[in-house]
Amino acid sequence: LPRYFVGVLDKDSGQMEVYNAEIFNMQPLLSGQGTGSLKSKTAFSSAETLLVTERRSIAQRVWSFGSLLLTCAAGPEYCCNLCVLICFSLAQMDLCIEAFGTSKQKRALNSRRMNAVGNDILNTAVTKAAANIIGAKGVTALIQDVAQDDVQNISIFLPPCNEDADKPENVYKFEDILSPAEYEALRVPAEVFVNITPEEITKKTEEKSHCSFVLEELKFLPPAEKSRDHKARCLWFLDTLIKFSYLKVIKKKHPLGPECPHIISRKLMKNFTSLTYNNGSVQNLISASMKAKITAYVIALALHINNFQIDLTVLQNDMKLQESRMMDIAKAMRLKISKAKGLLGLENDQNHKLGTLSLPLPVPKASGNQRKRRKMD
Numbered sequence: 001l002p003r004y005f006v007g008v009l010d011k012d013s014g015q016m017e018v019y020n021a022e023i024f025n026m027q028p029l030l031s032g033q034g035t036g037s038l039k040s041k042t043a044f045s046s047a048e049t050l051l052v053t054e055r056r057s058i059a060q061r062v063w064s065f066g067s068l069l070l071t072c073a074a075g076p077e078y079c080c081n082l083c084v085l086i087c088f089s090l091a092q093m094d095l096c097i098e099a100f101g102t103s104k105q106k107r108a109l110n111s112r113r114m115n116a117v118g119n120d121i122l123n124t125a126v127t128k129a130a131a132n133i134i135g136a137k138g139v140t141a142l143i144q145d146v147a148q149d150d151v152q153n154i155s156i157f158l159p160p161c162n163e164d165a166d167k168p169e170n171v172y173k174f175e176d177i178l179s180p181a182e183y184e185a186l187r188v189p190a191e192v193f194v195n196i197t198p199e200e201i202t203k204k205t206e207e208k209s210h211c212s213f214v215l216e217e218l219k220f221l222p223p224a225e226k227s228r229d230h231k232a233r234c235l236w237f238l239d240t241l242i243k244f245s246y247l248k249v250i251k252k253k254h255p256l257g258p259e260c261p262h263i264i265s266r267k268l269m270k271n272f273t274s275l276t277y278n279n280g281s282v283q284n285l286i287s288a289s290m291k292a293k294i295t296a297y298v299i300a301l302a303l304h305i306n307n308f309q310i311d312l313t314v315l316q317n318d319m320k321l322q323e324s325r326m327m328d329i330a331k332a333m334r335l336k337i338s339k340a341k342g343l344l345g346l347e348n349d350q351n352h353k354l355g356t357l358s359l360p361l362p363v364p365k366a367s368g369n370q371r372k373r374r375k376m377d
Contacts, residue, residue: 159296274286291321309357312337
């Protein structure tokens with residue numbers, strides 16, 4: 001345990017006597033200034049009581065290892081078990097630091113005062129600027145600008161959209177989701193879906209080894225070899241995208257296992273993760289914005305798989321998203337939202353939302369969050 005001492009300097013001899021001491025933290029209440037009464041309405045933040053346990057002389061200034069404790073104007077005298085009560089308000093403490101503090105304490109005091117002044121000036125300037133903007137544009141126009149900014153922020157993470165498309169399949173082109181080389185690389189891993197049997201589908205459903213959307217679509221693989229192979233490749237990549245979205249920080253070289261083609265792993269790492277620096281190393285992170293991007297590409301691919309009408313609630317459950325977030329992304333992708341009954345046995349047969357991509361594309365609207373904000377105003 002630390003030990004405390006009080007040094008008393010004799011001005012005549014120039015020598016200092018050192019005495020044992022104890023420090024007690026107290027919360028005194030004082031009324032008035034200089035009255036000495038403890039019946040107080042004014043509370044100071046902290047105080048220290050210094051109990052000197054031996055007879056000693058009180059000098060004009062009492063110092064303890066270079067730190068100022070008290071300035072005593074009573075003059076030297078002798079006593080036993082003397083209690084010295086040091087009570088400083090914040091303003092009084094600042095004055096003491098100015099007069100007797102160390103260089104470090106004085107720098108900290110100046111910095112705190114400068115920051116206080118800077119914050120006052122900044123708050124005044126921001127308040128004035130905000131008032132000028134609101135007065136010039138009006139609250140309604142500002143809310144519309146914010147809503148438009150939200151749509152633009154989400155659109156950064158969407159697949160390329162061709163608003164002048166002549167048919168739905170050209171709005172989000174398949175080649176923008178999977179390049180020819182990536183599509184070819186999916187041939188081998190997708191064979192497990194091409195040759196799947198109804199018994200295997202039932203077993204995978206019980207084991208929940210794949211997402212609900214994929215398990216349901218596997219029941220309706222077309223018999224034609226080319227169409228069956230195409231749908232199997234799309235389902236395998238969609239299932240891989242959804243599993244990839246569950247990861248937080250990518251630490252492994254092959255996060256989805258060796259069966260995932262290298263070109264697909266590289267695509268996922270490059271397009272759907274952001275770099276972060278942690279513990280002295282660079283890591284790949286799936287942030288909230290990256291998960292939104294994965295969701296958008298999942299929706300676009302699901303539209304191609306299911307004739308441009310999909311059950312958004314099934315995908316929302318697979319992606320582990322809130323409904324409001326899923327609807328915001330779907331609306332940003334210009335889908336028409338409607339209500340429909342979901343798959344039997346899924347989420348207690350809850351009411352599902354259907355998303356349809358049709359022409360002409362609807363105009364983007366503000367999200368539900370913006371409507372809530374408008375009501376608050």
